[in-house]
Amino acid sequence: MPDKRRMPTTTLPNWRCFVNEDSPEFELFSEAQWRAMADPERDEYDEARVDYHSELVIVETPAIREILHQGRLLTLVNRREISARRGLIVSGPWATGKSTAIKQLGRAHELRVRRRYPDHDRIPVVYVSAPPNGSPRKLATRFAHFLGLPLKSRHNEMDIADAVCEILTEARCDLVLVDEIHNIQMGTSSGKDMSDHLKYFAEHIPATFVYAGINVEREGLFTGVRGKQIAARCVMQHTANFPYGSEWRSMIATMEHALRLHRHEVGTLARQAKYLHTRTGGSISSLSHLIRAAAISAMPTAANRSPAACCTPSRSTTTPSPTAPARRGKPRTTSGTQRERFPLVASAPGPAPHRRPTAPRIMGFLHEAACQGEPAPVHALARTPRRPCSHPAGAFALAGRDL
Numbered sequence: 209m210p211d212k213r214r215m216p217t218t219t220l221p222n223w224r225c226f227v228n229e230d231s232p233e234f235e236l237f238s239e240a241q242w243r244a245m246a247d248p249e250r251d252e253y254d255e256a257r258v259d260y261h262s263e264l265v266i267v268e269t270p271a272i273r274e275i276l277h278q279g280r281l282l283t284l285v286n287r288r289e290i291s292a293r294r295g296l297i298v299s300g301p302w303a304t305g306k307s308t309a310i311k312q313l314g315r316a317h318e319l320r321v322r323r324r325y326p327d328h329d330r331i332p333v334v335y336v337s338a339p340p341n342g343s344p345r346k347l348a349t350r351f352a353h354f355l356g357l358p359l360k361s362r363h364n365e366m367d368i369a370d371a372v373c374e375i376l377t378e379a380r381c382d383l384v385l386v387d388e389i390h391n392i393q394m395g396t397s398s399g400k401d402m403s404d405h406l407k408y409f410a411e412h413i414p415a416t417f418v419y420a421g422i423n424v425e426r427e428g429l430f431t432g433v434r435g436k437q438i439a440a441r442c443v444m445q446h447t448a449n450f451p452y453g454s455e456w457r458s459m460i461a462t463m464e465h466a467l468r469l470h471r472h473e474v475g476t477l478a479r480q481a482k483y484l485h486t487r488t489g490g491s492i493s494s495l496s497h498l499i500r501a502a503a504i505s506a507m508p509t510a511a512n513r514s515p516a517a518c519c520t521p522s523r524s525t526t527t528p529s530p531t532a533p534a535r536r537g538k539p540r541t542t543s544g545t546q547r548e549r550f551p552l553v554a555s556a557p558g559p560a561p562h563r564r565p566t567a568p569r570i571m572g573f574l575h576e577a578a579c580q581g582e583p584a585p586v587h588a589l590a591r592t593p594r595r596p597c598s599h600p601a602g603a604f605a606l607a608g609r610d611l
């Protein structure tokens with residue numbers, strides 16, 4: 209059975225898989241075709257739809273657009289720079305799309321480099337995350353792990369760092385993404401050491417460094433004299449929860465357009481934009497979870513058909529639809545094609561809104577049609593053909609390369 213999981217992008221093969229993948233696509237059959245399917249065939253079709261909805265879509269938010277723009281600009285400005293290369297800091301509260309944005313920047317950059325130099329062996333982008341309670345050695349190990357370098361206990365952090373810098377310089381790396389930098393705390397001696405080490409990488413790899421972390425402008429890596437020295441060379445970009453407004457409505461419209469559900473009424477989600485905002489506190493993470501979970505719950509998959517997995521709304525979060533037939537006694541499990549009419553009732557994780565509203569009677573039925581009268585949707589990120597996920601041994605012969 210093929211492994212459908214998506215692996216963390218902290219190794220070169222997994223990063224390349226991520227770069228090769230495009231947003232998923234799914235072609236919905238007509239309802240008549242769907243009903244006419246034999247059970248096993250329909251199960252397979254619905255399982256594929258679950259896969260599709262579990263990933264759904266990356267929305268090109270204004271923050272992503274700006275980060276893509278600034279990142280691109282910096283790589284160009286830094287091209288001929290010798291030492292004081294400029295970097296980018298992406299800072300914001302938790303779960304506001306920082307990692308998503310910097311990975312999209314890395315992906316866009318790598319695809320551009322591949323197009324420009326199709327025959328070159330390069331590693332244009334590195335993605336690492338700063339280790340919690342880390343040390344310079346642990347940080348250097350993250351880079352080595354990305355490259356698949358075999359490490360021995362006798363290697364100290366400088367051995368590892370030098371090998372990493374040499375390989376990345378040779379491999380024409382020009383963008384280094386360092387995520388979770390809130391793990392580097394300048395208030396601690398190990399944090400200071402890690403920051404110095406990061407600076408060493410930034411000085412020895414001729415690349416643009418992009419840092420992302422939770423509210424890092426006020427605390428962490430960029431405080432104190434050393435921190436300010438790094439920050440002075442960086443452009444700052446913020447991510448945040450969305451205020452209620454046209455961007456929020458556009459984002460919902462984009463996610464709604466991406467849904468592939470039968471019998472979904474036009475504009476249902478877009479019409480509930482205000483409620484969804486109050487419910488999620490304007491969090492893109494909560495919104496994405498809520499919509500994906502509701503869509504998956506709406507589907508008549510084998511798992512959903514079992515009574516235990518029934519997604520009947522809990523009393524605290526829903527009230528029955530005025531149009532739904534009154535239910536008495538135990539909740540009924542739905543099955544087969546009926547299930548597609550399941551309302552959006554999943555509870556979203558993430559920032560709990562101060563005023564948790566009563567859910568509207570029913571969120572209506574999810575559907576894929578255009579939302580008339582609603583703001584034009586912002587775009588999902590541009591598509592490129594989805595290629596099979598191969599694990600090139602590394603254009604650079606990294607495997608087996610010792611320090």
Ligand SMILES: Nc1ncnc2c1ncn2[C@@H]1O[C@H](COP(=O)(O)OP(=O)(O)OP(=O)(O)O)[C@@H](O)[C@H]1O
Binds near residue numbers: 269301306494
């Ligand atoms: N542009 C987007 N389009 C669709 N969904 C998004 C987008 N950005 C973020 N999300 C959703 O929000 C979730 C959290 O995003 P992400 O991990 O990028 O946030 P973060 O700010 O890095 O979080 P943390 O502070 O925990 O590191 C993602 O898993 C995804 O479901």
Ligand SMILES: [Mg+2]
Binds near residue numbers: 306307308387
């Ligand atoms: Mg993150």
